[in-house]
Amino acid sequence: MFDDEGSTGRSDGGPAKPGSQSALRMRNQLRLTDQLLRGGPATQAELSRLTGLSTATVSNIVKSMQQAGLVTLTATTSSGRRAHSVRYIGDSSIAAGIDFGRSHLRVVLANRSYQVVAERQIPLPLGHDATAGIAAATQLLEELLAEKGIARSMLMGAGAGIPGPIDRRTGKVIQGAILPEWVGINLHERLKSALDLPVFIENDANLGALAQITWGAYAAVPNLVFVKIGTGIGAGLIVNGDLYSGSIGVTGEIGHLTINESGLICRCGNRGCLETIASTATMIQLLSRGRDHPVDAEDIVGHAKSGDSTTLRVLEDAGTAVGRALANISNLMSPDVIVIGGPLASLGELLLAPIRRGLLRHAVPVVGENTTLATSSLGPRSEALGAVSLVFQHGPSLHNM
Amino acid sequence: MFDDEGSTGRSDGGPAKPGSQSALRMRNQLRLTDQLLRGGPATQAELSRLTGLSTATVSNIVKSMQQAGLVTLTATTSSGRRAHSVRYIGDSSIAAGIDFGRSHLRVVLANRSYQVVAERQIPLPLGHDATAGIAAATQLLEELLAEKGIARSMLMGAGAGIPGPIDRRTGKVIQGAILPEWVGINLHERLKSALDLPVFIENDANLGALAQITWGAYAAVPNLVFVKIGTGIGAGLIVNGDLYSGSIGVTGEIGHLTINESGLICRCGNRGCLETIASTATMIQLLSRGRDHPVDAEDIVGHAKSGDSTTLRVLEDAGTAVGRALANISNLMSPDVIVIGGPLASLGELLLAPIRRGLLRHAVPVVGENTTLATSSLGPRSEALGAVSLVFQHGPSLHNM
Structure with a gap:
């Protein structure tokens, strides 16, 4: 859609105008800046692919932006080759990312160059309601601002994620959330009035997906699925480079795929859903029988790493079902990459191997073979980081240019 | 992204230029024309939604284009209200749409105002190879041109669909096609050299989906799934208003969803795939037992309409599985509309009722309730019509503006 400075073959869409060469250059620089603001740091090759500008044009613009102090370059590797990651530093705005969990709250503050400037996680009691969660988030945000000496005026907004579906038409948390006490709450309204900031809300798996293409290793991947295996199981979809929300905002509900028509009753009312077989809640239940103290997700990771055969068998069954x-x-979407997140992601290949077996067994061969499977490298931060990206993507920016 | 003539609040992206008002008007008209060329006829309200232009701007442009003889308006209804469908007529280019079936070939010629100017379907022997199919298509195309007195120079290209997956990276038909004799063929190369025209290839279900938003009733629906129930079962996905092809071009392969882990062996090598339960091939097999002559898809429609209980039972089982x-x-994508096509679509509610039961039983409630289910109104033409749209979308057009 956007033309290169060097190219003359294609039209840039508008009628030819005098002085269009410098206007084109300015437009190309705006486009590159916009990409860095919305998409986070990326290599020059990725920037070329993402903006449609030639590598020569990207290189010229980056050079002049670097001289002007607008970007920095840091050494990195991309597809095994050495490259430089371009990072925007020309703007001091800060965004807050809030991750509401079932029993935790995490707040992250980050700047537009996608650097975390403050971060803290605190425990919240199981079964806490939205009022308690929002009050805790407001307080934690103010504490972080005070500790780091960040003026409130620098905050451009807050993104927040919760483990449950949100109806984008109303902003309300709907049935099926892992936080049942929050169902029916208009989280967007409530949080906006508590924080007195522009607020953007998303399901946690969607934020995890967004984090992968903004903070993670997949800046230039057009089609990506992020799967969060936790108390519930959900997926976030990146389609053609953007977070996909469908019509009502409820997407990626793979936890309720029927795996066994005569299986256990699921909290959604159906039988044999994926969650009844492969959620951490199910694994914990299976592995806690006959023990004095129930195991937790951390124990599952520890026991699996030390080779406990019962834990490995439970992981095998769960992984195959997830696969x-x-x-x-x-088969439906043929994504380039599937990233597994949640508390078990640190198991790496121990978790991926059974998932891969299930995937290859049930996928159309050419699709299975062309789908890359990986665990998330962002750990428990991915939701909060994705929430920060949400602010940078939706807040005042150049992206309507 | 594109600004309104009347609005002054948002920037149109480029730097301010003298005379930008008329440039903006020209750009808005180009944008509207582009939408009509790529998206087919639409009401003014739909055009406003699709282009982002205000209804007043659309109305002004349509009026001046009508005066210039570039568009015609025909009365229609939209969401139950009376409206006018705007149709582009300012260009005499013709596109060919070719539908290669397992035992038929259909060729359609249509102009840019999305009017069919010639159309014919002929039978082809079961098990015919690609050489025979391509030769028949070439001959039929030439015959139609000759009969209608259409100069070959008016043909801007040909679109073609086949019932099977195509690897978009190579243009080759890949394993899993309903035309096994065609597997490994580079259909794009072969057809291009036979027809001596620009050629665009797609899977038939993808073309069916494209036809729904260009020729069908769903011009302004952003997220739509078209499901073709035939000898195989496949889906085409419209995501954010465009045909979604994934990374390798193989998407919508829902025929190989595992429904019954210990079911019949499928042609893909897995067990209990949807196709082993709900394809017309399976239904024909079940309903032909004990008969002298096997039934065909047309018989299924006839018997079901006359209330034959065995046929209705088979449809019930198949429909529930499809649902x-x-x-x-x-649950994954939350589409606005799902359209069912293929030879059974004329059954209407007889087919939709069991599908709806399966859908509502297994979908997350808010998603199931918000998904509209319908049968295709385009009949056996949908693939060929979608192939025409493919040419108008990819052929030389204004769409890079």
Whole structure:
């Protein structure tokens, strides 16, 4: 859509105008800046792909922006080759990312060059309601601002994620959330009035997906699925480079794929959903029988790493079922990359191996073979980081240019 | 992204220029024309939604284009209200749409105002190879041109669909096609050299989806799934208003969703895939037992309409299974509309009722309730019409503006 400075073959869409060469240059620089603001740091090759500008044009613009102090370059590797990651530093705005969990709250503050400037996680009691959660988030945000000496006026907005579906038409948390006490709450309204900031809300798995293409290793991947395996199981979809929200905002509900028509009753009312087989809640239940103290997700990771055969068997069953669900997604959407997140992601290949078996067994061969499977490298921060990206994507920016 | 003539609040992206008012007007008209060329006829309200232009701007442009003889307006209804469908007539280019079936070939010629100017379907022997199919298509195309007195120079290209996956990276038909004799063929190369025209290739279900938003009733629907129930079962996805092709071009393969882990072996090598339960091939097999002559898809429609209980039972089982697969798609993508096509679509509610039961049973409630289910109104023409749209979307047009 946007033309290169060097090219003359294609029209840039507008009628030819005198002085259009410098206007074109300015437009190209705006486009590159916009990409860095919305998409986070990226290599020059990725920037070229993402903006449609030639590598020569990207290189010229980056050079002049670097001289003007607008970007920095840091060494990195991309597809195994050495490259430089371009990072925007020309703007001191700060965004807050809030991750509401079932029993935790995390707040992250980050600047537009996608650097975290403050971060803290605190525990919240199981079964806390939205009023308690929002009050805790407001307080934690103010504490972080005070500790770091950040003026409130620098905050351009807050993004927040919750483990449950949100109806984008109303901003309300709807049935099926892992935080049942929050159902029916208009989280957007409530948080906006508590924080007195522009607020952007998303489901946690969607934020995890967004984090992968903004903070993670997949800046230039057009089609990506992020799967969060936790108390519930959900997926976030990146389609053609953007977060996909469907019509009502409820997408990626793979936890309720029927795996076994005569299986256990699920909290959604159906039988044998993926969650009844592969959520951490199910694994914890299976692995806690006969023990004095129930295990937790951390124990599952520890026991699996030390080779406990019962834990490995539970992981095998859960992973295979997740893989089968991912095969369905892959047959439907053929994503480039599927990233697994949640508390078990640190298991790496121990978790990926059974998932891969399930995927390859149930996917159309050419699709299964072309889907890359990986665990998230962002750990428990991914939701909060994705919430920060949400602010940078929706807040006042150049992206309507 | 594009600004209104009347608005002054937002920037149109480029730096301010003298005379930008008339440039803006020209740009808005180009944008509207582009939408009509790529998206087919639409009401003014739909055009406003699709282009982002205000209804007043659309109305002004349409009026001046009508005076210039570039568009015609025909009365229609939209969401139950009376409206006018705007149709572009300012260009005499013709596109060919070719639908290669397992035992038929259909060729359609249409102009840029989305009017069919010639059309014919002929039978082809079961098991015919690609050489025979391409030769028949070439001959039929030439015959139609000759009969209608259309100069070959008016043909801007040909679109073609086949019932099977195509690897978009290579243009080759890949394993899993309903035309096994065509697997490994580079259809794009072969057809291009036979027709001596620009050629665009797609899977038939993808073309069916494209036809729904260009020729069908769903011009302004952003997220739509078209499901073709035939010898195989496949889906085409419209995501954010465009045909979605994934990374390798193989998407919508819902025929291989595992419904019954210990079910029949499928042609893909897995067990209990949707196709082993709900394809017309399976239904024909079930309903032909004990008969002297096997039934065909037309018989299924006839028998079901006359209330034959065995046929209705087979449709019930197949429909419920299809509904379950659609629930998975809906939980994942939350489409606005799902359209059912293929030879059974003329059954209407007889086919939709069991599908709806399966959908509502297995979908997350808010998603199931918000998904509209319908049968295609385009009949056996949908693939060829979608192939025409493919040419108008990819052929030389204004769409890079």
